[in-house]
Amino acid sequence: MDTAAKVDALMDGLRADLERLAAIPSVAFPGFPAEPVQEAHDLLVGMLRDIGVERIERIDLPGTAPVIFAEIPPPSPDAPTVLLYSHYDVQPPGDEKLWLSPPFEPTPVEGGLRARGIADDKSNVIAHLGMLRAYEGRPPVGVKIVFEGQEEYGSPFDDYPPSDPERFACDAMVIADLGNLRPGTPTLTTGLRGASEVVVEVRTLQEPRHSGEFGGAAPDALLVLLTALSTLHDVHGDVAVAGLRREEWSGTTYTEEEFRDLAGVSDGVPLIGSGSLGERLWSGPAITVIGLDAPSVEHAASAVVPYARAKLNLRFHPRQDAKEAQRLLVEHLRALRPFGVPLTVTPGDTGPGYEASTGGPAYRAARTALREAWGEDASYVATGGSIPLVNGLARAAPGAEVLLFGAQDSMCNLHAPNERVLFSELRNTVVAMCAFVREYAADFRPGAAS
Known part of the structure; x- marks a missing residue:
């Protein structure tokens, strides 16, 4: 299929679904109502069913919001299985007086939308769904979907996957809870402090x-x-x-001007530490x-x-x-x-932190996919933040390659007032996801060129 044209034809529907999802105040912190979290859960289950996903389960663990687990079997015995992760809960909005529009009223901004959680992580939920829609529910790989409902506050699900390894068994996983270093720069995150x-x-x-x-x-x-x-x-x-x-950092990093702007460092105040920003922030x-x-x-x-x-x-x-x-x-x-x-x-x-191994067929496929979507080679970065579930999933599927990329970007104001997502990043992420499963399926098959 013409991947880009197919995704472009889907974008109006994906945007509408993102607005519906972002309008739900699905904050899973203590003191916030549980009903919106359940509403977001139910909306996503309905979207999966509309795509044609037949096996959809609900994982209920004590002290956490429900986890959506869905599965599409591999199209052939020699096709790989890819696990897709993202979360549908969001951070609290904080001081609403600092927002330029109500945090749970998705509002147009230049090139995108503003709302709490629209980037972190509902854009990536929609990106996963967009890939499945592009393939009409029949991608060239087996798919396991994990949409978590209490990632922002933390939950016992972080440690659950190793206790049920068969459920989470896969050949590669795409953890979509982050995105690009800057808009327009395709980025693979290879390390978590x-x-x-x-x-x-x-x-x-x-x-x-x-x-x-x-x-x-x-x-x-x-x-x-x-x-x-x-x-x-x-x-x-x-x-x-x-x-x-x-250690020295050999990947891509911010310019000092970008970092000062992102961190809100006052004029005339120096940054602390020595060495590259990547070394100070990631390695x-x-x-x-x-x-x-x-x-x-x-x-x-x-x-x-x-x-x-x-x-x-x-x-x-x-x-x-x-x-x-x-x-x-x-x-x-x-x-x-x-x-x-x-x-x-x-x-x-x-x-613990996490460092990915980047030499396998999934990383080869991802590099090709991101180049196809953004028109340039992917950059490698790490992050000083942590995603505890990554280690849990990696222990459950120790042979799987772990890829971290998505529709956010470092300038999207995640966890801050006026969070936004850009349609260009969402569109390109869906294109990259489609190209990734296509390339990975082809490279993974026995006898395929490596």
């Missing part, structure tokens, strides 16, 4: 003491904590915890103070602070062991004695 949290506490006095009478000798807990935190980075802003892995560690318990400036008293606490978020190299990375940070902090005061260090949650 791991993540860990650590809490560090200091208690020095039984209660606050007058800073005029006791300051200078009584140990200030906040000063002790700040001194400890200052050891985590060197003079350049690079992480100074020994043993945390850092090296980062430690961020994400919370601090200390007296506020507004309610400050003239007293020596008796207690202070900080929560740290550690991101580490995709190939570094998660427990090792957390242990290195914990040991660094526990070895400190700022002004002779010991710290209480408590490790929290940790999750």
